[in-house]
Amino acid sequence: MIVPEKIVLTDMFADEGGNAADGMPVTLVTLTFVEHEGKTKLIMRSRFASAEGLQQVMGIGIVQGCASQFYRLDDLLENLQEPC
Template identity: 80%
Template sequence: MATENREFNFKPDGVWHYCTRCTDENQGEFYGQESWGKAVYQKIIIPESIVFTDMFADEEGNAADGMPVTMVTMTFVEHRGKTKLIMRSRFASVEGLQQVMEMGVVQGCASQFYRLDGLLEKLQQIG
């Protein structure tokens, strides 16, 4: 997965408008697909948590009709001298959850966390 950030304002009521593109040929039918999304930050408590709504959008940042909206809570806790990230997603319905599962949300999120792991590893080597 590759991510393009169209807009990023990390503050309460700030917007993150982004596009993810599948660049992994092993993802079969998902390869080459792009998905535009928009997150609106509800609450940011440093260093404890980030709460935001995440939705499918178009290139201009308009919410996509008929697509589920997800309430995401990211909590950061100390665990054995390191930071543990707990990410919870809440959907309005089971159908909304099933819809995004069928679209490959688990694989997409996992690929982004793997990329983050790689970036953090590089930064530790530099610092």
């Protein structure tokens, strides 16, 4: 089995049909998994094509949105570890 060390994806805001939303920036996201003190550490990096694109998503709360998704992931992983 080959354990993935990195996932690279393009993230964007989309309309109901899954098409890129006009006027919204596209983000190149790299997720890197590293071993740290016997556990897996996830490092997430987002790259924007411009400082303006970064400022645009910062203004609509991307930091809070990402944080809430990681809290939900923490909860899911915790629940998966509970005995049935």
